Amino acid sequence: MFADGAWLPIALGLYFAAALSAVIAVWRGRSVSTAMTLLAIALACHTVAIALRWVRLGHGPYVDLFEVLSSNVWSLHLAVLIAALAFPRIRASLAAILPLLQILVIWLLTVPERDTLAPVTYDTVWLPIHVTLGKIFLGCTVVAVGLSIVILIRRHRPEAFSVLPRCRALDELAYRFVLIAFIFETLMLIAGAIWAQDAWGRYWAWDPLETWAFITWLAVAGYLHQRAVWKPSPVLNAILVVGIFTLAFSTFFGTPFISTAPHKGAI
Amino acid sequence: MMKTLHGGLRRLASLRLTLACLALAALIALAGDVGGWPTGTLIAVPFVILFVNLAAAIATHGALRTQAGLFGFHLALACLALLAAIDRLSGLSGHVEVTQGTAFDPTLVEARIGPLHPGSLERVRFVQGRFEIDYAPRLKRRETRSTVYVPDDTGNWHPVIVGDDTPLVVGDYRFYTSFNKGFAPLLSYIAADGTIHSGAVHLPSYPLNFFKQGNVWTIPGTGREVKLWLHVPEPVFVEDAPWRFRIPDDAVLVIMDGAQRYELRPGDTVPLGGGRLRYEELRTWMGYTIDYSPMIPWMLAAAATAALSLAWHAIGKLRRSDWDRATGAEERAHVR
Ligand code: HEM
Numbered sequence: 001m002f003a004d005g006a007w008l009p010i011a012l013g014l015y016f017a018a019a020l021s022a023v024i025a026v027w028r029g030r031s032v033s034t035a036m037t038l039l040a041i042a043l044a045c046h047t048v049a050i051a052l053r054w055v056r057l058g059h060g061p062y063v064d065l066f067e068v069l070s071s072n073v074w075s076l077h078l079a080v081l082i083a084a085l086a087f088p089r090i091r092a093s094l095a096a097i098l099p100l101l102q103i104l105v106i107w108l109l110t111v112p113e114r115d116t117l118a119p120v121t122y123d124t125v126w127l128p129i130h131v132t133l134g135k136i137f138l139g140c141t142v143v144a145v146g147l148s149i150v151i152l153i154r155r156h157r158p159e160a161f162s163v164l165p166r167c168r169a170l171d172e173l174a175y176r177f178v179l180i181a182f183i184f185e186t187l188m189l190i191a192g193a194i195w196a197q198d199a200w201g202r203y204w205a206w207d208p209l210e211t212w213a214f215i216t217w218l219a220v221a222g223y224l225h226q227r228a229v230w231k232p233s234p235v236l237n238a239i240l241v242v243g244i245f246t247l248a249f250s251t252f253f254g255t256p257f258i259s260t261a262p263h264k265g266a267i
Numbered sequence: 268m269m270k271t272l273h274g275g276l277r278r279l280a281s282l283r284l285t286l287a288c289l290a291l292a293a294l295i296a297l298a299g300d301v302g303g304w305p306t307g308t309l310i311a312v313p314f315v316i317l318f319v320n321l322a323a324a325i326a327t328h329g330a331l332r333t334q335a336g337l338f339g340f341h342l343a344l345a346c347l348a349l350l351a352a353i354d355r356l357s358g359l360s361g362h363v364e365v366t367q368g369t370a371f372d373p374t375l376v377e378a379r380i381g382p383l384h385p386g387s388l389e390r391v392r393f394v395q396g397r398f399e400i401d402y403a404p405r406l407k408r409r410e411t412r413s414t415v416y417v418p419d420d421t422g423n424w425h426p427v428i429v430g431d432d433t434p435l436v437v438g439d440y441r442f443y444t445s446f447n448k449g450f451a452p453l454l455s456y457i458a459a460d461g462t463i464h465s466g467a468v469h470l471p472s473y474p475l476n477f478f479k480q481g482n483v484w485t486i487p488g489t490g491r492e493v494k495l496w497l498h499v500p501e502p503v504f505v506e507d508a509p510w511r512f513r514i515p516d517d518a519v520l521v522i523m524d525g526a527q528r529y530e531l532r533p534g535d536t537v538p539l540g541g542g543r544l545r546y547e548e549l550r551t552w553m554g555y556t557i558d559y560s561p562m563i564p565w566m567l568a569a570a571a572t573a574a575l576s577l578a579w580h581a582i583g584k585l586r587r588s589d590w591d592r593a594t595g596a597e598e599r600a601h602v603r
Pocket of ligand 1: 179182221224225228280281282285289317318320321324328330331337341344577580
């Protein structure tokens with residue numbers, strides 16, 4: 001069997017192929033089933049890579065940028081695949097979201113892969129719970145982003161993605177995904193607070209990561225309420241959804257690795 | 268009269284006000300992160316308005332009152348805000364350093380204390396024992412095991428092991444070890460009049476400040492300051508290998524009284540300021556963070572209720588597979 005490091009490039013190549021296949025299929029008005037198959041195989045290879053590394057290092061993929069990015073590439077692709085399987089009518093939106101996810105794939109290629117050591121405070125069941133909830137939150141959001149991108153593309157090319165339902169319907173479905181995302185985000189914050197209480201004796205301390213996670217939570221709450229107040233157009237909602245994802249993503253990837261690593265222990 | 272009251276409540280229940288407060292809360296959090304504003308205190312302003320806004324909405328808003336899940340979520344959220352406020356007003360978060368072989372002294376605690384804090388830190392009693400800290404290569408701090416001795420009702424002392432994530436719990440206060448710990452030379456000073464003063468001088472956190480293990484010390488009764496530092500010829504840590512925090516065997520305590528320099532080993536005595544200073548031994552000190560958050564279990568219950576109620580609301584919504592009829596217009600596509 002290959003080592004964990006050998007499975008990853010195969011998975012990344014297949015993600016890329018799946019994205020390309022989805023774009024070509026939608027361009028030609030065909031089914032995206034080949035793209036979905038490629039995506040499923042890519043995910044299988046990536047699962048093996050993550051599992052082997054997990055067993056070798058003895059901790060899950062949540063310590064450094066490489067691990068967090070790799071596991072998010074995995075979970076976001078898994079989320080869009082599950083959504084495509086569960087909602088056959090929106091499968092063509094894979095051609096909108098998969099190319100966007102390739103930015104992460106390329107980024108991952110540039111991040112060095114080193115063996116990591118998990119801080120002592122990571123040795124708690126609340127960490128995997130917290131991380132899983134966060135991944136479901138981002139996963140639901142990214143499906144909404146796929147639908148929103150379709151809405152935004154149609155603004156300039158009304159005939160694009162003609163196999164997909166109308167913008168209002170996509171907007172409604174995107175909104176439901178954001179609602180689910182919000183529940184998981186709330187649960188993620190609760191699990192994070194329990195972990196912080198366990199590990200550092202404080203459930204909330206306004207460190208940069210907590211602050212930005214809170215701002216993201218407020219932004220989602222704002223998005224959910226503004227719909228009831230202003231009944232905005234699908235295009236405006238789509239822009240907000242993309243904004244929320246950008247904010248959530250920067251929180252996950254910007255704050256922990258730029259600031260002084262608040263979730264890690266001092267010497 | 269009732270009509271005006273209802274009208275007032277409806278205005279207070281405005282969702283525009285909700286949006287404005289959410290935006291204000293986000294701005295305050297942002298200002299805390301970027302500009303160092305005291306977010307924890309300022310955030311109370313939008314939270315109090317949101318609370319009133321929410322209470323008015325719960326009383327008057329049709330959509331909230333008729334959808335059980337949504338109602339439960341908002342009610343739980345309001346409770347959570349209230350509980351968080353009580354928690355902060357009655358809570359305590361602080362830190363303290365305790366010298367090995369001495370008792371915890373509540374007067375040394377530096378803390379943020381809520382105005383409604385019941386204030387019973389004086390009843391906390393424990394004595395600091397030895398501690399062990401494991402380090403992985405590249406100075407990565409691993410597990411801390413600090414032994415403290417706690418008295419029971421019969422006056423017997425029992426050892427308890429405290430760590431970064433295993434607190435000592437005394438009377439609802441939780442003490443956690445922190446990264447802050449170091450060496451503490453134990454000194455006795457016999458003044459010219461024969462009075463004896465003893466105490467420990469805490470040197471800066473080790474190994475974080477391994478290069479400046481110094482402090483100033485005031486000679487009792489004179490107000491005169493001398494400088495002292497610990498000279499550790501061989502650092503007790505190894506950069507590239509695992510090691511365990513320990514007291515160095517070969518450390519020398521250097522004292523500078525003006526231009527006069529003394530080098531002391533445990534047991535040495537020197538004349539100083541008209542009296543005599545004896546360097547008894549080298550000990551350690553451990554830093555603890557202290558936390559008192561009485562509302563935690565209730566806050567957890569409120570947060571869980573909020574999340575579950577919202578899930579209930581969302582499941583109801585998702586089970587309606589009507590999203591693609593949102594326009595009421597014709598169906599467009601066939602399944603691909
Ligand atoms: C930070 C605090 C808040 C959060 C996180 C929050 C979250 C939510 C969520 C998730 C929904 C469900 C959206 C849907 O299913 O369509 C909702 C709906 C609602 N919220 Fe809040 N809410 C908050 C504060 C408030 C406040 C202060 C009010 C007071 C006016 C309020 C009034 C409402 C109303 C009236 C609805 C129903 C909207 C409709 O007509 O569809 N919310 N809120």
